[in-house]
Amino acid sequence: MCGRYATTVDPSLLAVELDALDETDAKEELLPQEAGPNYNVAPTNKVLTVVSRHDRDHKDDEPQRRIxxxxWGLVPHWTKPDAPGVPAKGKPLFNARADKAATTPSFRDALKYKRCLVPMDGWYEWLTEPGAGGKAVKTPFFMTPKDGSRIYMAGLWSVWRDPHADNVSPLLSCTILTTDAIGDLARIHDRMPLIMPQGNWDSWLDPDHPAPAGLLESPDEDIVAQLELRQVSERVNSVRNNAPDLVDRVQPGQIDVGEQISLL
Structure with a gap:
């Protein structure tokens, strides 16, 4: 699964790199970590995504990539409002199984024509092992490209509108697809986010055609082999911690300065 990740790219830079339109709103109300680099992205945070859509006024034109x-936590378009302009609360749908998305009511509509990419520097996962007294010990790892590049995860998105509140802006939300973990990743967790290779981006983002079934399968092992599985500080366990050193490597048994302070 993927319940935390890190992303540091600026939307304007991402737009230039991907030849995309930057449709983020500079005036949008954001949390401090949402407005800049976020080393501990958690469900319900606002995150950057890449979609491909036609121009609203020129639907015959070729679709354009947009940022x-x-x-993060998909809200199906059929969700009932809990208050004017506010969808009913429920468990955040931040992950979706790739092998079941086509038959799951919350995701099947989005899988047809609302697919996205979620850019990130890497994601966190916890290795669970038995500890003293039978208590489970969870060790955090950061999975990131060895060459320092960015990775893009396959996602689905949705637009939610309150039918009774015309003056409220629609809510855009997304989820990240997951598959069976492969290679060394399987040693840490049995699930992994679905990495989408650049060569498949156009097919995945195509707003006019369903995605080829093969794109929903686990990635090739050579893609996973390019990842570093880096043990990191347990401070990432708390979403209140958000700093560049969260992605730094720690050696097994090592306690970093931040953890020493918290133990005093």
Whole structure:
């Protein structure tokens, strides 16, 4: 699964790199970590996504890549409002199984024509092992490209509108697809986010055609082999911690300065 990740790219830079339109709103109200580098992205945070859509006024034109911010935790378009302009609360749908998305009511509509990419520097996962007294010990790892590049995860997105509140802006939200973990990743967790290779981006983002079934399968092992599985500080366990050193490597048994302070 993927329940935390790190991302440091600026939307304007991402737009230039991907030849995309930057449709993020500079005036949008954001949390401090959402407005800049976020080393501890958590569900319900607003995150950057890449979509491909036709121009609203020129639907016959070729679709264009666009950078948009969305709530991480998909809200299906049929969700009932809990208050004017506010969708009913429920468990955040931040992950979706790739092998079941086509038949799951919350995701099947989005899988057809609302697919996205979620850029990140890497994601966190916890290795669970038995500890003293039978208590489980969870060790955090950061999975990131060895060459320092960015990775893009396959995602789905949705637009939620309150049918009774016309003056409220629609809510854009997304989820990250997951598959069975492969290679060394399987030693840490049995699930992994679905990495989408650049050669498949156009097919995945195509707003006019369903995605080829093969794109929903686990990535090739050579893609996973390019990742570093880096043990990191347990401070990442708390979403209140958000700093560049969260992605730094720690050696097994090592306690970093931040953890020493918290133990005093």
């Amino acid at each position: 948009r911010r969305m709530r």
